[in-house]
Amino acid sequence: MQMRKGSDVITGDQVNLNAQGQFADKNAGQNKVVTASSSLVGLDAGNYELTTTGQVTANISKKQITGVLTAQDKVYDGTTSAIVNGSLNASDVITGDQVSVGTTGQFVDKNAGQNKVVTASSSLVGLDAGNYELTTTGQVTANISKKQITGSITAQDKVYDGTTSAIVNGSLNGLITGDQVNLNAQGQFADKNAGSNKNVNVSGNLTGTDAGNYDLLANTSAQANISKKQITGSITAQDKVYDGTTSAIVNGSLNGLITGDQVKLNAQGQFADKNAGSNKNVNVSGNLSGTDAGNYSLQANSQTQASISKKQITGVLTAQDKVYDGTTSAIVNGSLNGLITGDQVNLNAQGQFTDKNAGSNKTVNVSGNLSGTDAANYSLQANSQTQANIAKAKAQVIGNSLTTTYNGQQQQVNGFTAQGLVNGERAEVLTNVTATGASAISTGNYQNQVSGHDQNYDLTFTAGMLKIEAPLVDPKPPIGPEKPSQPNLSIWQDLLGNPYQRAIHFAPQANKPKQSDNIEIEIIGDGINMDGIHTLTGNF
Structure with a gap:
């Protein structure tokens, strides 16, 4: 705003234009309205009257900020999913603005490898994101390490045949569903002689389209029997997942049968109890049937061992919304899926908000554990985070008041108090609340206005009053x-x-x-x- 001093001001007069202005709001935009005010100052200002015309506008351009995107290394999981993190240059963001980086990303393929390219994208989020423009540089890479899996190599019992050859079987644990990987196993008895629980040197390697994504950890020795030429029965029980019963699937094998003889071993078995555990006793029995069964005497084990692994169940942990109370405490509820009917199992859930402040969809760190008579038979898989809201607490801000008697001097009142603050908090936490204060000499009522906002409180405002009364008249x-x-x-x-x-x-x-x-x-x-x-x- 300018004053045409040459044409409007009489030569020699001391008159200047004092102008101030405020944008309507702080946000970036074009042709934004500026609320301007002006006045004349100087020795001769009282001799002039100022007239201004037209609306004042100006632009607020977006602030340029820089960000860095990084991807986390991971263990091979059969997918191209990638966790991408983004950070902003702290010096680029104006203090108090709410701006963060939202990211997504995918590896170029699922396979294990070093310095693999991650296709990443980012955007600004937050209340003030529209006031910034983000620039990120550099290629994002990360590693996919091989997934370690276990191989179990076992050797079959055999009847003495004068060689050290062994028939070995291999099974894999930990493969990603759908991956094509095989375990090739080989083995040899330590010597050719008959004996029980003889050492068998075993080895194995992985083959298949996806073998390169795995590291194999397998046993190098196993045990098996070379029995004398006789008829023996070996009854074993299969491992199972806990199902609430003692039922067992048992297998029986016969050694020493003469070629062509028709003999069968019928086997039955029951676990000693229903509970999960390793190397649990299984009571087994067997009998021979078939055309030639009467020609053999069966010697078979009456007990074997097998494992009942814990049944994996899922737990869903949720947190209740709450009103701001100045703490991170959270009330967490949990539910279980997959329990065997009749089992007594409870889910004990705990949780804490990541911070105490009010907000929507806030992260709550949660955990849970199982209790109850049958809890030891289950393995819990549950979420470690959930979301809930912390609503603002209601509070009242009251401007300070003063009633006094006229004394011919300047009298004033300032500040405010607050009612309804929680957890011992005081009015000092309301950093975005201000009081206009009131100051006067003459008798009358003058308001001390209060206004503002707070992150954790829904505020109502009551103005204070400076009341200057006339003295008693005599x-x-x-x-x-x-x-x-x-x-x-x-x-x-x-x-x-x-x-x-x-x-x-x-x-x-x-x-x-x-x-x-x-x-x-x-x-x-x-x-x-x-x-x-x-x-x-x-x-x-």
Whole structure:
């Protein structure tokens, strides 16, 4: 805003234009309205009247900020999913603005490898994201390490045949569903002689389309029997997942049968109890059947061992919304899926908000554990995080007030108090609340306005008041020779001590002559309580 001094100001006059302005809001945009004000200053300013025309506008351009994207290394999981993190240059973001980086990413393929390219994308999020423009540089890479899997290589019992050859079987644990990987296993007995639980040197390697994504950890030795030429039965039980029963699937094998003989081994078995555990006793029995069964005497084991692995169940942990209470405490509920009917299992859930502040969809770190008679038979898989809301607590901000008596000096009141703050918090936490304060010399009521906002409180505001009252008036009575009658002053005593029910108090003076039968009293001010008006009569 400029003043055309050459044409409008008389030569030699000292007049300047003092101008101020504020944008309507802080956000970036084009042709934004600026609220401008101006005044004339200088020795001769009082001789001029300023006229300004037109609306003032200007632009606020977006602030350039830089960000860095990184991807986390991971263990091979059969997918191209990638966890991408983004960070902003802290010096680029204006203090107090809510801006963060939202990221997504995918590896170029699923396979294990070093410095693999990750296709990443990013965007700004947050209340103030629209005021910034993000620039990221550099290629994002990360590693996919091989997944370690276990191989179990076992050797079959055999009847002595004069060689060290062994038939070995291999199984894999930990493969990603759908991957094509095989375990090739080989083995040899330590020697050719008959014996029980003989050492078998075993080895294995992985083959298949996806073999390169795995590291194999397998046993290098196993045990098996070379039995004498006789008929023996070996009854084994299969491992199983806990199902709430003692039922067992058992297998039986016969060794020593003469080629062509028709003999079968029928096997049955029951676990000693239903509970999960390793190397649990299984009571087994067997009998022979078939055309040639009567020609053999069976010697078979009556017990074997097998494992009942824990049944994996899923737990869902959720947190309840709450009103801001100044703590991170959270009430967490949990539910279980996959329990065997009748089992007594409870899910004990705990949780904490990541911070105490009010907000929507806030992260809650949760955990849970199982309890109950049958809890040891289950393995819990549950979420470690959930979301819940912390609503703002309600609080009232009240401007400070002062009632005083006019003294001809500048009097003032400032500040505010707050009611409804939680957890011992005081008004000092309301950093975004301000009070205008009130200052005056003359009698009257002047408001101390309060306003603002807070992250954790839903605020209501009540203005304070500076009330400057007129002092009590003690008017001079009329002068007269006669002694005036005395009014009953006792009815005024309660009023004199109450600042909100003051009345005019006067007393006659006997040494002054009477000037009039009538007295006119003008009461100036506001806030006068007119309840219970009293009238004094007499000669004054």
